[in-house]
Amino acid sequence: MPTTSSDGIRHDGGCRSIWCSQASAPKGRGGAGRMGASDKGMSDMNLRPIPLNDSVSSQMQRMPRTRTKPEMQLRRELHRRGMRFRVNYPKLPGRPDIAFTKLRLAVFVDGCFWHMCPLHSTMPRNNAEWWRIKLLRNVERDREKDDQLSVRGWHVLHIWEHEDTHEAADKVSALVSSLR
Ligand SMILES: [Zn+2]
Structure with a gap:
């Protein structure tokens, strides 16, 4: 520009x-x-249409925060349990939020809105068709990246942002143990 x-x-x-x-x-x-x-997570958001009302606008403003917080809490909890890992690992498809490189385990903390959580997925009313295509494409891309990781011999674990931090940490911990 x-x-x-x-x-x-x-x-x-x-x-x-x-x-x-x-x-x-x-x-x-x-x-x-x-x-x-x-x-990360916001690719082609430059195509985002201008929100038509305050509710969508405030919803958008909330998103980054609701997305990053659970991820940080999970990291902190894993760290507290003595696990060491890479963060936003850039060498892999999708830049996994948490990567155990020796075990080849990639963990993603997925935002309920952006990744269409079955429990909390919502569709903005304004520009609905645009959002539907965008969000479905997000999910499609998630699966593509999972496949790419799998082909490279990586295990993939997705955690929803709504999941309890301790339960999520238990899941990661169990997988880490099984891969050791
Ligand atoms: Zn959810």
Whole structure:
């Protein structure tokens, strides 16, 4: 989107020259990491239609938080139990939220909305058809990634964000033990 003309405007800002030099330099770890993080779970969200009412808007605002919190709680609990793992492992399809690389176990904590949980899946009323296609595509992609992981010899475990942290940790723990 930023073109030569908009760059021209940016240069007037003074500090924008720093931005420019960073942008042209090879991407550092920070930049790549940020890109990866924002990419996660939100791919092609740039296609998101403008919400037509407040309820959808507030629903969208809630999503990132409701999604990340259970994931962090699970990580903390696994850590507390002495398990060590990689987080948002970038070398695998879908960047598993939790990856036990030696055991080849990938764990995903799936948001109820984005991954269409059978208990809590909802469909926004506005732009309903767009959302239906988008969410179904999400689920389809989940299964594709599962297949890709499976082909690479990885075990895949999906946890719903609504699941109790301790019960989820028990599931992971049991799988870890069985794979050792
Ligand atoms: Zn759910």
